[in-house]
Amino acid sequence: MASISLFAGLALVVGVGLGAPSVLEAQEEVVEYRQSLMQAFRMHMGGVGAAMGDAAPMGHAVHHARAFNGMAQALANAFPTGSEGGRAVAAIWSDRDGFMDRVTAIQTATADLVEAAESGNAEAVSAAMQAVRGTCGACHQTYRDPASQ
Secondary structure, three states: OHHHHHHHHHHHHHHHHHHOOOHHHHHHHHHHHHHHHHHHHHHHHHHHHHHHOOOOOOOHHHHHHHHHHHHHHHHHHHOOOOOOOOOEOOHHHHOHHHHHHHHHHHHHHHHHHHHHHHHOOHHHHHHHHHHHHHHHHHHHHHHEOOOOO
């Protein structure tokens, strides 16, 4: 009976070990998530831009702005310690306070974009989009490696 329990326990430990992702796989998944988040930012920025033109109704800017702001709230958790990779530079982790200031700036800018989009005022949306672009660019200038040539 004891040998059956020992065998079952060993099988459970081995089985759990086989199903768990390696540290490298987990890190790669975080990097992929982070890259998909940035791609979604670009898509929603394009959606707001389309609503500013004739490609989509102005009301669609509200949906894109809200989605953008929601994802900006998740941004801080997309760069956990040990998730180096992609175009993220080491300063994200070595200058955490500075990086978090940039994250707060994008969260504030996207919240302002939501407010502007909800107003329906095209000039306010345009100004808010400029602010969002500025916060994205400032962060990328410091915390992102340039694209490979």
